[in-house]
Amino acid sequence: SQTIHQWPATLVQPVGSPLSLECTVEGTSNPNLYWYRQAAGRGLQLLFYSVGIGQISSEVPQNLSASRPQDRQFILSSKKLLLSDSGFYLCAWSDGLGYTFGSGTRLTVV
């Protein structure tokens, strides 16, 4: 069966520090991978999606970047965090039949 792992679960980082969130998927090949951000009390904003290794599409201009070094690995990064980067980050994968979300990372930038 397919599973999705996302870590860490919570993170507190100072402004200006770097960020790396990782997401891995098991039990499937060539999935579409996504990063969403959910600000407090708000909806899910699509940040990046990837249809294959090295292929990244960005939906909104921002302080973040994404990479897909392996088929089932998706990484969200930042060189310098801003206060506005705080939020709940969700990784998801899709095989065209449905979405499965990771358990999320709650990032607080202080």
Add this chain to the structure above:
Amino acid sequence: GENVEQHPSTLSVQEGDSAVIKCTYSDSASNYFPWYKQELGKRPQLIIDIRSNVGEKKDQRIAVTLNKTAKHFSLHITETQPEDSAVYFCAASISGANNLFFGTGTRLTVIP
């Protein structure tokens, strides 16, 4: 990309009553419309979905209706229970279950 609007943002109902959440979408090419339930601090979970070739779909107490002409779809929960309390998100996609664009969510509170 697609623009999905959802309302109301908050909804309180008495236990046993029905709840209705409505969404509109902008891209007439959208063909997949799922609904997700997110409990506090947890990941969104798919509860029901509908594709553009169907007008209505029902699963026990939950139903979704789709009006392609008006570009809106709705979630109906009947006989609500306290455990239905959560945030509900609608979403739409033009490419099946890929590249979902989500509404802003509805916080449903079921009052015992």
